[in-house]
């Protein structure tokens with residue numbers, strides 16, 4: 001086991017970022033009169049896709065590659081530039097139908113006149129954006145000073161939603177990395193970026209931390225990676241048991257963190273102090 005010095009880095013808080021730049025060619029025409037959002041279905045390019053909703057066109061591309069498209073999967077590779085705006089239009093139209101089925105008078109209720117569109121935009125371009133945009137580029141640096149000390153990054157603010165109810169999950173993540181002399185290091189802010197990309201999808205906390213650990217192992221090739229996530233689940237607080245204090249804590253330990261109980265203890269004890 002290499003000698004370890006403790007390096008604790010404060011993580012940048014994840015700011016709510018505006019949507020990434022995308023081609024803004026309108027994929028469909030939307031007219032809004034007195035709260036009724038009418039959306040003309042997006043016309044796809046190829047002949048056999050003509051007249052199909054954009055979601056079906058994208059779904060066909062995914063199925064042709066036999067890829068998975070669960071709630072927590074990223075499907076950016078199947079979406080062409082400009083199509084996210086078309087998806088917003090399609091979701092807005094269907095969200096309007098949901099509001100109508102909830103017997104909400106979106107015509108005279110000024111508060112809900114544009115709710116369908118706001119929710120659609122929020123899902124596609126903000127809170128579930130990690131499904132639709134490419135993985136953030138991670139500049140890797142060679143480990144020139146041959147660091148092999150325990151690094152702890154965190155707390156990184158986590159904003160996600162459960163895939164069961166689409167209720168918010170708000171919490172914090174700490175990442176422990178024990179790099180090898182050969183590891184490629186990534187900039188500190190990239191841990192936050194990568195975390196945000198994974199969390200901005202309907203998720204299950206247990207799967208989200210595993211996905212993040214897999215990704216970090218693949219990118220950094222460290223001797224060990226550890227992740228602890230501590231979060232409030234609004235599907236327990238807002239609905240269901242309505243327990244305001246219920247929290248969920250998960251951890252993933254890989255490599256040295258799994259084998260070396262001293263290292264694991266050291267990591268966990270440092271988190272308790274924070």
Ligand SMILES: [Zn+2]
Nearest residue numbers: 162164165235
């Ligand atoms: Zn839930």
